[in-house]
Every structure is written in C-alpha cells, then in structure tokens.
Amino acid sequence: MNPGPFQRVMFTLYTAVFFLYLLGPLAVMAVSAFNTPQYPQVWPIEGVTLDWFAALFADRDMMTGLRMSLWIGLLVVCIAVPIGLAGAIIMTQIQPRVRSLYYLVVVSPVLTPGIIIGISTVVFWRQFTGQTGTRFLYDGVVLTVLGQASFISAYCMLIILARLQRFDRSQEEAALDLGASYPQVFRHILLPFLKPALASAAVLAFLSSFENYNTTTFAILSDKTLTTVLAGRVRQGSTPAISALAVVIVVTTVIGAIAYEIYKRRADAAAAARQRAALEAEEAEMSGTPAAAMG
Template sequence: MSHTGMGSNLVLRIYMALFFAYMFLPLGVMLVAGFSDYSPPSITVWRGGTLRWFSELWADERMWSGLTNSLIIAVAVILLSLPMGLSGALLLSKLGGRAGGVLYAVMVSPLLTPGLIIGISTVIFWRHLGAAAGLVTAILAQSAFIASYAMLMFMARLQRLDNTLQEAALDLGATQAQAFRRITLPFLRPTVVTATVIAFLQSFENYNTTIFSIGGQHTLVTEIGARMRFGMSPMINAIGILFILVTLIGAVIWGVLRQRERKLEDLR
C-alpha cells in the first residue's frame, strides 16, 4: 500500500501491537502464576518458583476422571456428529428449492443458539422420555451443534466434487453404493480428518452446553469451572500452562503440515 501515508500506517501498527498484547497478556499472567509458590494465585506476590501445582494436579483423582469422561464424550460425539453432518450435507446436495432452504436453516440453527439452551432442551426432552441427565445427554447435546460444523465443512467440500466422475462410474456399471464408496468417500477424506479434529476440540473444550446437560457427572472442563468457584488453587494455572503447551505444539504441527502441503502444491 504505497499510497497509505506512513503516519496512519504507523498508527495501525501500534494499534495492532496493542491488540496482540491484549490477546497474549493474560496467557503470560497464567504462565507466571502457575509457577509461583504462593496461594491464592497471584503475580503481585512472588515467593519463588515451584512445580508443586503440577504434582498436585497429577495426584488429583477428580481431574483424571474428568479427563476420562471428556475423552469418552469426545469420541462418542465424533462418531455421532460426523455421520449426521455428512448425511445432512448429502441430503442438501440433492435437495433444492424451498425445502432445502428450510432444512438448511434448521441444520445451522444450533450454531446460532446459545449453548446453554441446547443443553437445557436436551435434558428436558430426555427427562420426558424417562432418562436422567448424564454423560449420554451431554453427548447428545454436544452432537446437536457439532454436527452443524461437520455439515458445513462437508457441504463446502461436496460443492467441489466433480459429478462427471460419479456418472462415469455409474455408466461403467458400478452400483451407486460402489460409486459412493470409491469416489465420493475418498474425495471427502481430508474433510473427515479436519472435521474430526474440530469436533474433538469443540467437544473437549465445551463448557456452556455441557454444564447444563451433564447432570451430576463432570468433565475436565466442568471440573475446572467448579474449582474456580470453590477455592482458588494455582493448580488451575498449571492446567492452563498445559493447555498452552498442547495448543502451541498443535499450532506448530499444523503450520509445518501446511507449509509442506504448500511446497507439494508448488512442485506440481
């Protein structure tokens, strides 16, 4: 942007630096407090560094059972929401006009609904059927909106599917099921991978829908929430540091993979 004045450009850069400071400062606070040997968690009082909070976290039974529950829920949500999302996308791809529009609106509506309402309505519904709230209702509530993400991703991919391939296969005598398995599914594979990752993250990190639908059970995240209310242990910051670490590793892996993909594309 050679036309932009140096002055306004500088202002924008300073603004951006401030924004980044705003985004990352709390993470820094978490980092410092997690290693600080002082409770309640603070960064204004420093009594030396410690790894105590990590070992306390390691010995915490409820955190471990929460982690197990989180993983169980996440796997179930992936197994449920991906087929549902894919079915929704396939249905829409063959459905035009007003019916398609209405169906589409219903399918994206969970993304525009506050999470707690999805949680509450699921619990009410299952209580009518005689089932109490627990891991299963949490799985169903989460799947309701995570399937919407999957549906949107599959839909975007399906729009780029070359229909002539399928027609050619059918002309050559393949059944529709064969054509689907040999052409459509392989074409969708990259989306299956990303949708799995997104579904896992959405499920694992979810608080709003889960806390309203899980009843007396707990996941790692709802347990963290409960700890924040009762007693403020710096242990929470230790979890935060672990989250940052895992996220950083994930981001680096993703960045490297993308770089490699780009290089491969350049070679072609």
C-alpha cells in the same frame, strides 16, 4: 497509495494491542503456573517450581473431569461428523426450492442458546426413557453427548459443505458409467476428496465439546466434566494448579496444530508429486506415440 507515517504507527499500535489482548492472559497464566505462591501471581516471582503441575495431576476431581471430557469429546466426534456429512450431502442433493428451508432447519441448533439445548435434552430423554423402559439411557454422559452433538453436527456440516461445493460431479458420473456402484463411488471417490474437511470437522467437534459449558452443565446430571469442575473451583478461588492446566492444554494444542500442519504439507507435497508424475507419464506417452506410428 502508500500509507503515511501516521497510518503505519496506528497499524503497529493496533497489532500490538491485539496480540497483547489475545496472548496476555495466556502469558499471565503461564508465569503464575511456575511461581511459588499459593495463589496465581505474576509479579514478584518468588521462585520457580513445578509443584503446581504435580498438584494438578494429583487432583482426583480434576483428572476425573479431564478423562470424562476426553471421552465425551470422542463420542461427540463419532456422532457429529457422520451427521454433518449426511447433512452436507443432502444439502447438495435436494431441490433448490426447499434448500433454503432445509438449511434453516439444520443450522437452527447453532442459533439456540446452550442452556435451552441442555434443559430440553434432559426433559425429552427423561420422558422418552420413562415411557420406553430404557432408563439406562438416562445417563449424564449419554445426555451430554446427545445435547452437544445436536448443535456441533451443524458446525461439521458447514465445514464439509464448503469442501463439497468444490467437488466435480463428473467424477461420480464417470465412475457410475464405468460400472461402479453408489457405495463404491462414495467410498473411493467422495470420501478421499472430503478427507481434509472430515479431519477439520473432527478437530472442531472435539474442541467444541471439550470446552462446552452451557449445555454440559445441565445435561451432565451428577457426573462431572473438566469445565464443570473448573467452574466450581473458580467460584471457591483460583489456584496455580488451574494455571498449570491451562499451560498443559495450550502446549498440547500447539503441538497438535504443528503436527497437523506438517502432516498436511507432506500430504500436499505427495499429491503434487503424484500429479507431476502423472503429467510426465502422459507427456512421455504422447511424445512416444508418433515414433511408434512411424515405426
């Protein structure tokens, strides 16, 4: 049934309100980042300037927090993605009777409040490092990486598991029958198949770590990340330099998303071309077989 005029108007209105709600704050911050007043202002536009971007990069605390957030994000990726991969593989290997219990256990960190994860991480590692004499591990960066990875790895596992459920196990069996070892099957068959999911999990892990606040604010101790620095600045009063930071992050994210989409489409096109070439070669071989037999 075709929608009537009223339904079309309501759908258009809903779409406009949705995108206004979604993109409105970004537009406000983008305009205020180029406006000259000392406080975030959209209208009136008193002048256009790039001074707030210069002030942003000259802010020592902000740049220190940004570098710390990038470093922590990379470490979280290095820990959370392998843990998520292992968790997804185990999920497909264990007996169906215990699979639901295992799923509940590995997903439970996602349901735990970040404040609880941050506090429990600090308390546990303070006692552990004190009893084992490894006080050098009681560091804000180490605790933050461990606290964030404890729940971000569950997100990674869910992404990888969704891809792994479409994997054809007969490929592994065929490789093992031909004499391949389990590490070779994992490296040459399973990992290439999971490559898109691993890339998606790595991106999600990094972004989740970069924007995390609840766990970070307790686990970071005396160090600072970008989120903790921004939280302190907002309490003191926002400035257009924060708007400039938002513009930089949004532009970087959009460029990264576009680059990833271009790479993905080229990879898909190359895979399709290889598949077509293989099919053409197979058809040519099949069509040439009778001729060879007749000759």
